[in-house]
Amino acid sequence: MTHSPATDILLQVALRAEAQPIIDGEALRPIGPVVAHCPAQAFANSVANRSVVLITHGSDPLHKCDRIGPIAAATTCAAAIARFHPRLIVNIGTCGGFQSRGGAIGDLHLAQRLAFHDQRVPIAGFREFARGETDAPHSDALRAELGALGGLCSTGGSLDATPQDRAILDELEARCKDMEAAAIALVARDWQVPLLVLKCVTDLVDNPEAVQDAFLRNLRHATMQLASATAALLRSNNLPW
Numbered sequence: 001m002t003h004s005p006a007t008d009i010l011l012q013v014a015l016r017a018e019a020q021p022i023i024d025g026e027a028l029r030p031i032g033p034v035v036a037h038c039p040a041q042a043f044a045n046s047v048a049n050r051s052v053v054l055i056t057h058g059s060d061p062l063h064k065c066d067r068i069g070p071i072a073a074a075t076t077c078a079a080a081i082a083r084f085h086p087r088l089i090v091n092i093g094t095c096g097g098f099q100s101r102g103g104a105i106g107d108l109h110l111a112q113r114l115a116f117h118d119q120r121v122p123i124a125g126f127r128e129f130a131r132g133e134t135d136a137p138h139s140d141a142l143r144a145e146l147g148a149l150g151g152l153c154s155t156g157g158s159l160d161a162t163p164q165d166r167a168i169l170d171e172l173e174a175r176c177k178d179m180e181a182a183a184i185a186l187v188a189r190d191w192q193v194p195l196l197v198l199k200c201v202t203d204l205v206d207n208p209e210a211v212q213d214a215f216l217r218n219l220r221h222a223t224m225q226l227a228s229a230t231a232a233l234l235r236s237n238n239l240p241w
Contacts, residue, residue: 151175
C-alpha cells in the first residue's frame with residue numbers, strides 16, 4: 001500500500017450519523033477504505049489550508065450496524081495513523097453527561113483526561129493499566145473558543161452503566177461517558193500523536209430515562225452542535241501541535 005503524505009488533522013468519528021454533518025459542512029470527499037478489507041471509511045479535503053481526513057469506523061459486515069466501542073476505535077485509529085501520519089487526532093462524538101455534576105443535554109466537552117470505567121483488574125500494576133488514565137492536554141483558550149467544558153471523559157464498552165460502573169464514574173468524577181475516547185487515547189499515546197476529544201451530551205447517565213431513548217431523541221441536535229464546534233476547531237490557532 002502506498003502511504004499518503006502527512007495529514008494535519010485526523011478526525012475520528014464512530015457513527016456515520018455523527019460524521020455526516022461534518023462531511024457535508026466541510027465538503028469532505030470519500031477516498032475509500034482506510035485500509036483494504038477494513039470497513040472503516042475515509043473522507044478528505046483541505047480546510048483553512050490544513051489537510052483534513054475524517055474516518056468513520058464503518059459498518060459491521062455481519063450485523064449491518066456502525067462499528068461502535070473501544071475495539072473498533074483502537075484498531076481503526078492504529079490503521080489510520082499508519083496510513084495518514086496525522087499531526088493531530090481529534091475524536092468527535094456523542095456522550096452521556098451527569099446531572100449530579102451540573103451536566104445537561106447539549107453540553108459540549110473538550111476532555112482534559114481519559115479513563116476506562118469498566119476495566120477492572122484487582123492486581124497491582126494491572127489495576128492501573130486497566131484503568132488507562134491518560135491526559136488530553138489543550139489550552140484553556142481552545143476550550144473557551146469552542147464553548148466547551150473540561151474534565152474527565154470515561155470510556156466503556158456498553159451504552160448503559162452498571163452500578164459498579166457508576167461507582168467508578170463517581171470515583172473518577174467523570175464529566176462525560178463515551179464508548180471510544182480512552183481507547184483512541186492509548187493508541188495516540190503509543191504513536192506519540194497529540195489528541196483532542198470533543199463530545200456532546202445526548203443523555204444523562206444518572207437520569208432514570210432509558211439511555212437509548214434519550215440518545216436517539218437528541219442525536220440530531222448533538223451532531224449539529226459537534227459539526228459547528230468542529231468547524232471552529234479546524235480553523236483555530238489554539239491547536240496543540
